Amino acid sequence: MNGLLLEQAPVETAGAACSLDHYLVLPDDTMDARIAAARERLGTDAVILGHHYQRDEVIRFADFTGDSYKLSKAAAESSAKYMVFCGVHFMAETADILAQPWQQVVLPDLNAGCSMADMAEIGQVEDCWESLERAGAVAGDGMIPLTYMNSAANIKAFCGERGGLVCTSSNARAAFEWTYRRAGRILFLPDQHLGRNTAFAMGIPLSEMVVWDPYQINGGVTPERLRAARIVLWKGHCSVHQRFLPEHVDRIRREHKGMQVVVHPECRWEVCQKADALGSTERIIDLIERAPEGSSFAVGTEIHLVNRLEKRFAPLGKRVVTLDESGCLCTTMYRISPQHLAWTLENLIAGHVVNRIRVENDVKHWARVALDRMLEIGN
Numbered sequence: 001m002n003g004l005l006l007e008q009a010p011v012e013t014a015g016a017a018c019s020l021d022h023y024l025v026l027p028d029d030t031m032d033a034r035i036a037a038a039r040e041r042l043g044t045d046a047v048i049l050g051h052h053y054q055r056d057e058v059i060r061f062a063d064f065t066g067d068s069y070k071l072s073k074a075a076a077e078s079s080a081k082y083m084v085f086c087g088v089h090f091m092a093e094t095a096d097i098l099a100q101p102w103q104q105v106v107l108p109d110l111n112a113g114c115s116m117a118d119m120a121e122i123g124q125v126e127d128c129w130e131s132l133e134r135a136g137a138v139a140g141d142g143m144i145p146l147t148y149m150n151s152a153a154n155i156k157a158f159c160g161e162r163g164g165l166v167c168t169s170s171n172a173r174a175a176f177e178w179t180y181r182r183a184g185r186i187l188f189l190p191d192q193h194l195g196r197n198t199a200f201a202m203g204i205p206l207s208e209m210v211v212w213d214p215y216q217i218n219g220g221v222t223p224e225r226l227r228a229a230r231i232v233l234w235k236g237h238c239s240v241h242q243r244f245l246p247e248h249v250d251r252i253r254r255e256h257k258g259m260q261v262v263v264h265p266e267c268r269w270e271v272c273q274k275a276d277a278l279g280s281t282e283r284i285i286d287l288i289e290r291a292p293e294g295s296s297f298a299v300g301t302e303i304h305l306v307n308r309l310e311k312r313f314a315p316l317g318k319r320v321v322t323l324d325e326s327g328c329l330c331t332t333m334y335r336i337s338p339q340h341l342a343w344t345l346e347n348l349i350a351g352h353v354v355n356r357i358r359v360e361n362d363v364k365h366w367a368r369v370a371l372d373r374m375l376e377i378g379n
């Protein structure tokens with residue numbers, strides 16, 4: 001980006017807040033120059049963080065790209081006044097929790113949520129904990145709540161306040177080990193699949209795991225089973241990753257000899273068992289990067305990332321295809337459009353912080369404790 005670009009595409013803001021409606025009618029291909037010019041003008045005042053599932057038209061403007069862990073670290077270490085988070089709501093909330101008081105976090109479209117995070121609401125989690133206490137599953141050698149990053153700030157705070165922490169898909173195993181050193185049992189929220197995959201890889205048999213269904217009385221589990229379980233898995237899932245099936249792996253094995261199957265650990269246990277490797281989005285990229293020329297991969301994760309990997313690695317002699325031929329899209333990540341990004345940046349230039357994400361101070365305190373414990377573990 002340079003000054004020339006600025007001259008070619010002047011930022012059309014003169015102090016007044018620009019309405020989003022004016023942007024949404026503009027074609028995608030007119031956005032590039034405006035975003036670049038606005039980005040240039042904001043300089044070090046702003047940082048754009050982009051999750052790997054963002055579309056190309058958006059992620060190409062990110063100063064930092066990464067998985068949830070890497071982006072939370074980038075947010076914690078950033079010195080920019082504005083952090084523009086091209087990702088989903090829980091990621092922007094996390095950035096706000098880790099930010100300094102003088103920093104402001106912006107989510108270009110407030111509708112960019114995460115259906116999995118929405119599957120655990122604080123009232124339900126509090127009810128669950130009370131039932132676990134009544135059943136005698138919290139006493140004895142103890143139970144600690146541990147939440148996946150894909151959860152609301154108040155769920156993170158709930159865990160922090162009870163001696164627990166946050167994990168991402170890249171450090172779930174380390175977080176589980178940390179927790180089991182302090183308690184005999186874990187309540188894992190909200191992704192049953194990541195919880196099951198991680199616990200199983202640590203040698204915990206499926207028979208020692210129970211699923212808590214927040215829509216059933218007492219989670220649909222007897223007090224005896226709750227007391228005997230090593231892990232209570234919240235009945236949540238990612239609608240994108242749950243679509244991958246063991247049959248998809250079988251098809252790849254049949255039709256593409258030698259192709260490696262790499263999936264995100266939000267996939268079902270049956271799929272993960274058949275895969276060659278599991279990993280966070282960053283780890284999946286790293287694995288393909290390190291593979292020798294001639295390697296081929298069927299990847300079980302969001303389609304924008306898979307398509308980008310396919311394009312990036314084809315000239316290097318590596319083949320990347322999607323595990324499921326129909327390709328799974330994260331519709332909420334997709335909500336961050338170039339128009340939303342341009343609108344956000346141009347408003348910042350005009351002095352208007354639109355779509356600011358602000359976590360309340362009382363929630364922030366314990367959520368920060370839970371996140372700091374995760375950052376201490378690393379990944």
Ligand code: 13P
Nearest residue numbers: 067068069168169280281
């Ligand atoms: P990563 O931390 O692996 O990027 O995963 C985030 C996510 O939401 C996957 O669905």
Ligand code: SF4
Nearest residue numbers: 114115116238240330
């Ligand atoms: Fe949430 Fe799934 Fe989208 Fe990740 S891919 S943000 S878990 S809905």
